[in-house]
Amino acid sequence: MSKYIIMTLSGCLIVAVACSPQNTQRQNITESTVAPAPNGLTLPANYKDWRVIAVSHRTDNESLRAILGNDIAIKAARSGHTNPWPDGTMLAKLVFKDTVHEEDWPTATVPGKFIHAEFMVKDAQKYMQTGGWGFGRWLGDEQKPYGNDAAFVEECFACHTPMQDNDYVFTHPVTLP
């Protein structure tokens, strides 16, 4: 099976022909089979392939995090235009239980079990009530949507409100050479 993708991205024309069994397999296990969040947000496709924006370690809930961004987010992060983040930005936080490296390296904290993936999607108009951000979280390997109803975003937004001066985002993108 082959698959053609034609898209315009950051002023680039990209034509990709995926033709190997490896890529076909990955196309088949898309996020489209995962239930949307109670607010209607769907799990962004291919978020595991997004590029890294930062990492973090929270000792209050013992978790390690990789913060990734879609192409719009990466472009904004690398050019320093993240306050506000542009519409179309999608940020993913992959959260793992922290654990000690198993081979006798007690000072190395490494990712254990996958806890959840959570997302912020920027659309200043659509999500005006929550700082311009749509929130979503999918739990565990089964990727179960978090929240009983659409009001779950109030919890997300309340937690993020202290970061109002940083466009409600906790993450500061890393600076690379």
Place this chain on the structure above:
Amino acid sequence: MSKYIIMTLSGCLIVAVACSPQNTQRQNITESTVAPAPNGLTLPANYKDWRVIAVSHRTDNESLRAILGNDIAIKAARSGHTNPWPDGTMLAKLVFKDTVHEEDWPTATVPGKFIHAEFMVKDAQKYMQTGGWGFGRWLGDEQKPYGNDAAFVEECFACHTPMQDNDYVFTHPVTLP
């Protein structure tokens, strides 16, 4: 200015036409201007765009790390074929000074200043003397090659030798849904 890239990658044909000023700028600051490591290893191009394999936090030297991999590494990591990693694997470790989140979030450790990027490049034949891995490290924003001469790899390899049963790699790839 436009740039054409034609490459075969994991069984895929990818044709990219980069035509925006943004992309032109990024093409100009490639890793090709960085001096090679004393063992001849050159800084892999576009490593900042590689996908995430893991993260870690070392409290002995107070650093946070993002571990990224090239396409061969990602394919191996996601299919569980990492012992040994296949030839062509390139692993990057982006290392940052750990610091506390600046906005009154004392239990969140986040990346501070960029310390260095270090690499393992798998070629079982070429690097037979060091477990099949070529090592390289580039320091700071100036990306200065680490080591006075080619013997610097003895230090790298000595540190990695305890991980012999894991193909000399400390990192265990994260498991994602």
